[in-house]
Amino acid sequence: MSQGQKTAEEAGSAQAAADTPAEPKPSRPAPPTPTYEGDFVIDEHFMLECGRTLSGLTLHYAVYGRLNAARDNAVLVCHALSGSALVHQWWPEVFAPGAVLSLDHDFVICINLLGSCYGSTGPLSVNPETGSLYGPEFPLISIADNVRAQSRLLDSLGVRRLRLVMGGSMGGMQALEWTALFPDRVERAVVIGVAPLGAMGIALNHLQRQAILRDPEWVEGNYLPQKPPTRGLSLARQIAMLSYKSAPLFNERFARNPNRNGEDPWGLDDCGGGLIGGRFDIAGYLDEQGRRFVDRFDANSYLAILRTMDTWDPLRGGRSAHEIFGQIKARLTFIGISSDTLFPPDSVREFAETIRAAGVHAEYREMVSDHGHDAFLAEQTELLRLLQ
Numbered sequence: 562m563s564q565g566q567k568t569a570e571e572a573g574s575a576q577a578a579a580d581t582p583a584e585p586k587p588s589r590p591a592p593p594t595p596t597y598e599g600d601f602v603i604d605e606h607f608m609l610e611c612g613r614t615l616s617g618l619t620l621h622y623a624v625y626g627r628l629n630a631a632r633d634n635a636v637l638v639c640h641a642l643s644g645s646a647l648v649h650q651w652w653p654e655v656f657a658p659g660a661v662l663s664l665d666h667d668f669v670i671c672i673n674l675l676g677s678c679y680g681s682t683g684p685l686s687v688n689p690e691t692g693s694l695y696g697p698e699f700p701l702i703s704i705a706d707n708v709r710a711q712s713r714l715l716d717s718l719g720v721r722r723l724r725l726v727m728g729g730s731m732g733g734m735q736a737l738e739w740t741a742l743f744p745d746r747v748e749r750a751v752v753i754g755v756a757p758l759g760a761m762g763i764a765l766n767h768l769q770r771q772a773i774l775r776d777p778e779w780v781e782g783n784y785l786p787q788k789p790p791t792r793g794l795s796l797a798r799q800i801a802m803l804s805y806k807s808a809p810l811f812n813e814r815f816a817r818n819p820n821r822n823g824e825d826p827w828g829l830d831d832c833g834g835g836l837i838g839g840r841f842d843i844a845g846y847l848d849e850q851g852r853r854f855v856d857r858f859d860a861n862s863y864l865a866i867l868r869t870m871d872t873w874d875p876l877r878g879g880r881s882a883h884e885i886f887g888q889i890k891a892r893l894t895f896i897g898i899s900s901d902t903l904f905p906p907d908s909v910r911e912f913a914e915t916i917r918a919a920g921v922h923a924e925y926r927e928m929v930s931d932h933g934h935d936a937f938l939a940e941q942t943e944l945l946r947l948l949q
């Protein structure tokens with residue numbers, strides 16, 4: 562019998578299993594919806610790290626559950642590059658029974674990044690000083706700017722101290738920055754799949770930016786809302802997908818398969834199909850991801866957030882790790898993802914070690930996954946198991 566062939570008995574029991582109606586899966590409670598979703602506005606000029614100011618800075622946010630009388634149950638969840646304040650949509654499993662958060666106990670807050678197109682001030686907002694959209698004039702926003710603005714929102718909600726701040730990718734940048742900027746306000750932080758971006762990550766972001774800038778519809782960032790640079794933004798997202806996934810995942814999902822819509826990449830039906838031919842399945846997948854992204858994101862917002870991501874480096878400017886991180890009082894957990902090529906696990910571990918060497922409680926754990934950088938979104942149950 563060749564390897565993999567079933568014995569009659571095994572085949573019989575497999576058939577029996579197939580004939581038996583499937584056990585109904587235990588029903589999981591649906592993820593919660595926000596207790597409140599709205600805007601917080603800072604009326605006076607908000608000074609940014611780059612030296613410019615934003616007036617009428619708006620943070621769009623969502624909260625889940627209620628702040629308790631002792632005000633010690635607040636958790637801040639920080640989203641990644643293209644996420645929104647609606648945690649239940651992109652990280653529903655954090656609310657699953659037995660996972661890290663429980664709305665019986667926790668008051669969960671999530672705040673949309675500045676620069677984004679999901680409600681906080683960004684290139685699509687009107688600059689109150691000019692009456693026009695910020696568009697390409699939108700200033701450089703740092704992670705620290707986001708965190709300082711977020712602290713004002715938390716003040717307004719009556720939240721003095723966070724029992725936990727957590728996030729993946731750019732969410733992790735914010736979580737760590739919270740512990741360094743407001744050491745007395747954070748008890749614990751979980752920083753997932755992030756360290757200052759390395760040269761390869763900066764290179765890929767450069768290509769993404771070029772893709773947008775070279776789209777004729779970009780017109781120096783002054784495109785009409787009804788005529789955005791979709792080709793450039795789509796290509797940017799496709800380039801980004803290469804760094805969010807992994808080669809093993811792509812090989813497993815797509816191999817050398819022709820595109821699922823029946824296109825023939827070899828073009829044998831029509832004597833070679835010209836210079837391009839049909840597409841492989843991986844190409845169809847990337848096209849589809851680009852298509853989905855242009856339906857939900859703005860090109861100038863994307864450029865703004867890429868810049869926030871590229872420029873985040875707490876150690877820049879020659880200050881020592883001890884000066885930057887030495888005052889952190891929170892317990893930090895760093896999580897690296899084994900197949901992450903954007904923020905490779907070794908760089909996350911080394912970053913955690915640098916912070917630990919500054920006298921901070923900083924542990925490192927590794928998530929084993931083939932899903933690449935996106936594992937923190939795609940394999941939530943496995944991620945949360947690491948946090949038990």
Ligand SMILES: CC(=O)SCCNC(=O)CCNC(=O)[C@H](O)C(C)(C)COP(=O)(O)OP(=O)(O)OC[C@H]1O[C@@H](n2cnc3c(N)ncnc32)[C@H](O)[C@@H]1OP(=O)(O)O
Nearest residue numbers: 643644645650651820821842843844845846849935938939
């Ligand atoms: C406000 C907001 O919307 S933010 C909310 C959520 N979004 C985010 O957090 C970030 C954006 N999303 C992501 O990064 C990813 O979707 C993740 C990480 C959440 C999930 O990743 P994965 O489960 O690996 O799915 P992935 O993104 O690879 O896409 C698979 C899809 O591509 C489709 N696909 C694959 N190959 C092809 C092809 N050749 N042609 C067309 N479609 C294809 C699959 O059918 C599948 O479709 P489905 O989503 O309808 O099931």
Ligand SMILES: N[C@@H](CCO)C(=O)O
Nearest residue numbers: 641642643644730805
């Ligand atoms: N794929 C995710 C994570 C990127 O870090 C996003 O688009 O936000």
